[in-house]
Amino acid sequence: MGDMAELQEREQKLQGMGTSLLRKEDAKFIRGQGSYVDDIKLPGMLFGALVRSPYAHARIKGIDKSKALACPGVVAVLTADDLKPVNLHWMPTLGGDVQAVLADKKVCFQMQEVAMVLATDRYTAADGAALVEVDYEELPAIVDPKHSMDKDAVVIREDIADKTEVGHGPRTHPNHIFTWEAGDKAAADAAFAGAAVTVREEILNPRVHPCPLETCGCVASFNKATGHLTVYMTTQAPHLVRTVLAMLSGVAESKIRVVGGDIGGGFGNKVPVYPGYVVAIVASIVTGVPVKWIESRMENIGTTGFARDYHGVGELAADADGRIKALRFTALADHGAFNSHVSATKLPAGLFSICTGSYAIPNAYCRVDAVYTNKAPGGVAYRCSLRVTEAVYLIERMIDVLALKLGIDKAEIRRRNFVKAEQFPYTTSLGWTLDSGAYHPALDKVLKAVDYEGLRREQAALRADPKATTLMGIGLATFTEIVGAGPTKVCDILGIGLFDSCEIRVHPTGGVIARLGTMTQGQGHATTYAQIIATELGLPASDIVVEEGDTDKAPYGAGTWGSRSTPVSGAATAQAARKIKDKARQIAAHLLEVAEADLEWEIDRFKVKGNPEQAKTMKEICMVAHTSNIPAGMEQGLNAVSYYDPPNMTFPFGAYLCVVDVDRYTGETKVRRFYALDDCGTRINPMVIEGQIHGGLTEAFAVAFGQQIPFDDNGNHLGNSLMDYYLPTSMETPHWETDHTVTPCPHHPIGAKGVAESPHVGGIPCFSNAVIDAFAHLGVTHMDMPHTAFRVWQQCHALGLDR
Ligand code: MCN
Ligand code: CUM
Known part of the structure; x- marks a missing residue:
């Protein structure tokens, strides 16, 4: 009985998988110590405010910046014409299409981004935005998708009117994006023809919005001296964003750093790359000072995913x-x-x-x-x-x-x-x-x-x-x-397979830092990934630090969406931990002078089979791994990384x-x-x-x-x-x-x-x-x-x- 109690106590200390460990990240959140993107204030930072279209469909005949530029505190007004020299007025989307960063000749939805006003503070930027005069010629709008492919329907996307496809197979109408089919139509039709009963219903899923408490935003900071671009932003997929930014800007991917920081809810809203981010980045590259852009609630519900x-x-x-x-x-x-x-x-x-x-x-x-x-x-x-x-x-x-x-x-x-x-x-x-x-x-x-x-x-x-x-x-x-x-053979975005990753470093005294390609937005990753490692390695979750979202530190991954963190990065975490455990076992065998096969794992230590007094705890092994007392030819340290491609x-x-x-x-x-x-x-x-x-x-x-x-x-x-x-x-x-x-x-x-x-x-x-x-x-x-x-x-x- 005494043994049982001791085992239980050791197990409990780990706070590993299966325990309802209180969320480690909450200590800072409930004290108001989180750091969201709007909390970031850099010296000399400018603020961007977007001028948005009042029309759902209109031609832009002219943009007059003069009144806005005359407003004290307004530094610049950027339009599509200003982005053209750097070829950034359009950007690729994560869906295989292109999207206007700032409206180029026409707007295609209400509140579309038309210009960005840069000013010394947020209020002045908003005042400046109100003073930009845009001359629109309104066009008929298509609101009901059932009329998008009418014969006489107005063409919404003139930029791709001639394109026979936009990323996903043939198009049959200028307002058509793709047709996707699955299954066997002939077999299904035959089964319907011979069925005793059939039912049919129109099923509508209305347009809704996730409306996270924190709206989207970023602080872009380009250092002209070093050529490095840092972007603090609300993103669920920092590595993918970094890749898109490299493709867009021509800046080497190694010189771009995307930092996720704390995120006040994503719910899918923070997966795409929005025009506001891109204009803020261009603005910082052009001005050489940091630029902040933060959405209002109406902009968030009205324009983002x-x-x-x-x-x-x-x-x-x-x-x-x-x-x-x-x-x-x-x-x-x-x-x-x-x-x-x-x-x-x-x-x-x-x-x-x-x-x-x-x-x-x-x-x-x-x-x-x-x-x-x-x-x-x-x-x-x-x-x-x-x-x-x-x-x-x-x-x-x-x-x-x-x-x-x-x-x-x-x-x-x-x-x-x-x-x-x-x-x-x-x-x-x-x-x-x-x-x-x-x-x-x-x-x-x-x-x-x-x-x-x-x-x-x-x-x-x-x-x-x-x-x-x-x-x-x-x-x-x-x-x-x-x-x-997902399995990379089935799933990729912009050609990048949707694997994910975890890198684990174990320090001499048994503290652990784990870095992952995913990005928590409130799901509790700092706690739950630590619990996986705690169980796998027999080290307490309290001493395991989890880091996500900083692309300079974390290994590449596709981020947190589609409930993929546990299935993909959770697996990578276990795999990385197991690589470390394998090395720890070799060290334990060396220390105990037995063959690896003679060892068995028990909660937090390797024991010699049949001689349980002979044991090495994981904590002891952590220290030894950093000394000369390791098997000949072995390298010091207990580190591992795993890139996991789920089957x-x-x-x-x-x-x-x-x-x-x-x-x-x-x-x-x-x-x-x-x-x-x-x-x-x-x-x-x-x-x-x-x-x-x-x-x-x-x-x-x-x-x-x-x-x-x-x-x-x-x-x-x-x-x-x-x-x-x-x-x-x-x-x-x-x-x-x-x-x-x-x-x-x-x-x-x-x-x-x-x-x-x-x-x-x-x-x-x-x-x-x-x-x-x-x-x-x-x-x-x-x-x-x-x-x-x-x-x-x-x-x-x-x-x-x-x-
Ligand atoms: N978990 C667990 N055991 C499992 C599965 C999951 O303990 N068998 C835990 C995980 O360790 C993790 C949490 O549950 O802490 C969610 O894990 P998972 O199901 O893998 O989902 P993700 O972490 O990938 O989260 C993404 C998912 C998505 S796509 C949306 S949308 C959404 C959601 O998470 N957005 C959220 N929940 C959210 N919760 C908060 N607070 N904020 C959001 O923006
Ligand atoms: Cu579909 S919302 Mo979640 O996958 O980020």
């Missing part, structure tokens, strides 16, 4: 007992005026092809047409795993529609179609190999926890009661995610259930209960996971019940301030109940899958399904998000429920 705007039609074919035979999906994707969102070269529709979900669907076909409109660019951002939100929304909505048509219970129809445990690894009809899963036990655990049968009985009783003032809805979502981009994506999954009460007179909805079971394989830090689930569910709640970016017919943005755009506070946010199962990832060194986006991806259809389920007995099969009180009331009113 939005999400979704997917206008789809879903169809399922099934036999009479609800076994799905085929899935078809076609969508029109509104990408705005430039195809600027991050997308792997071979995956222009992201990972949409995960849309077969958790189900064994033998035939599937999808087609997505992406088009330009006169709206801000973007499309993929917002805790989405790259179009997985749209995919999961499609399948989880459609399976409910099918259940309704057949009169089968919504849990039962899922159970009948799940990929079974013994079928893994399971290759879907759209080509992904789901590595592992245990869908039936997850769903059953949830149904039992909430007493599903009891809830359905309560619902039936309420429906039978003519005096009932509320409608009760029960929503389910049993989703499968795809995260961890496959990881496929976390979950079973969510939501109970919602709808007031039939006002359309107000109240989430009575939300139960979320997630399976992300091995859990590194249960508390951090819980935090991620709470955050993701809250964002799902926001999307399902209130967020949308509307435009009028002229392309005027109708909701880019927090007066209009819905951000739920603790008052509106429901209580979250969380649960888990653990199905380790078979191809990941520690068995972990990503988790951060699951709650968003799975949460949205769960809420929608709950709201629509409240009306299911009245023949309602679908309602579009967001389910605001007004919209839900309209449904009640149409059914005569409010009388």
